[in-house]
Amino acid sequence: MATKKFKCKVCGYVHEGDKAPDVCPICAAPASEFEEIKPEKKGLDRDSNVYTVVYAAVMVVLVAVLLAFTSQSLRSYQQKNEENDKRQQILRSINIVVSSNEAEAKYNDLIKEAFLVNENGEKVEGDAFAADVVKAASEHKYPVFVANVDGQTKYIMALHGAGLWGPLWGYISVDGDKNTVYGADFSHQGETPGLGAEIAKPAFSGEFKGKKLFMDGTFKSIAVVKPGKSVAGQDYVDGISGGTITSKGVDAMLFNSLSGYVKFLTSQN
Incomplete structure (x- = not known):
C-alpha cells in the first residue's frame, strides 16, 4: 500500500508510492522535479463554538487560579496592614500619631x-x-x-x-x-x-x-x-x-x- 504522495512540479501529476518515479509518465520530467506532499495536520477549528467554549473555560480557570494565588500571596501583607491600622487607631486614642511602619514598635513600647x-x-x-x-x-x-x-x-x-x-x-x-x-x-x-x-x-x-x-x-x-x-x-x-x-x-x-x-x-x- 502506498504510504507517500509525490507531485510533479512541472505538470502537477501526483504519484503514490514509497518514492518519486524515475520519470513523470505525463511530461517525462525526471524524479528531481517531484516533491513530496506532506499530509496536513488537522487542528481545532478556531471559528467553531466548541473552540470558543473550551477557550473561555480554560481562561476562566486560569484567571481564577491566578486570583486565588495572588490573594493568598498578599493575605499576610493585608493582615499586617490591618493590624497596623488598628495599632494606629489605639495609639491615636492616647494622642500618639505614627506611620504604619512605626505602629508596631510604638504599640509594643507603650x-x-x-x-x-x-x-x-x-x-x-x-x-x-x-x-x-x-x-x-x-x-x-x-x-x-x-x-x-x-x-x-x-x-x-x-x-x-x-x-x-x-x-x-x-x-x-x-x-x-x-x-x-x-x-x-x-x-x-x-x-x-x-x-x-x-x-x-x-x-x-x-x-x-x-x-x-x-x-x-x-x-x-x-x-x-x-x-x-x-x-x-x-x-x-x-x-x-x-x-x-x-x-x-x-x-x-x-x-x-x-x-x-x-x-x-x-x-x-
Whole structure:
C-alpha cells in the first residue's frame, strides 16, 4: 500500500508510492522535479463554538487560579496592614500619631497589657487585640488596653456603633482615675465627606479630652449635642454641623459601648 504522495512540479501529476518515479509518465520530467506532499495536520477549528467554549473555560480557570494565588500571596501583607491600622487607631486614642511602619514598635513600647473583661469588670480569657469588638460585645466581653504614657497609666476601651451610612468604631482612653478622658479616636465606613465624616478628624476627637464619664459616682458617658446646646449633669461635646445623625450615632456608641466597662472602671484593680 502506498504510504507517500509525490507531485510533479512541472505538470502537477501526483504519484503514490514509497518514492518519486524515475520519470513523470505525463511530461517525462525526471524524479528531481517531484516533491513530496506532506499530509496536513488537522487542528481545532478556531471559528467553531466548541473552540470558543473550551477557550473561555480554560481562561476562566486560569484567571481564577491566578486570583486565588495572588490573594493568598498578599493575605499576610493585608493582615499586617490591618493590624497596623488598628495599632494606629489605639495609639491615636492616647494622642500618639505614627506611620504604619512605626505602629508596631510604638504599640509594643507603650501598650503594657491587653485583656478582655466581662460586665462584672473581671478579666476573662481571650485575645483583646485579635477580638472582633462587635462579636465580643455580644458575648459580654470587652477589650482593654493598658498604656504607659510618660509614666502615667492610661486605660483604652473599644467602641462600636452605627452612623448614617454604615458602622462607626473607635477607641477612647481614660487617665488612671478611670474617669477622665485622656484621648479618643473615631472611624467610620461611608459617612458623608465634610459632614458626618468629620468625626474622624482631630478637631472632633480632641473635644473629648478632660471630659468625665462619671458624675457624682454615676456613669453618665459623654453626650454629643448640637453646637450651642448643653446637657445638665453630664459632660458633653459639640456634634458635627450638618451631621446630626452621625453625631447621634457617636453619642449612642459611647453610651452603649462604655456601659459594658462600668464595673471595670469603678473597680480598684
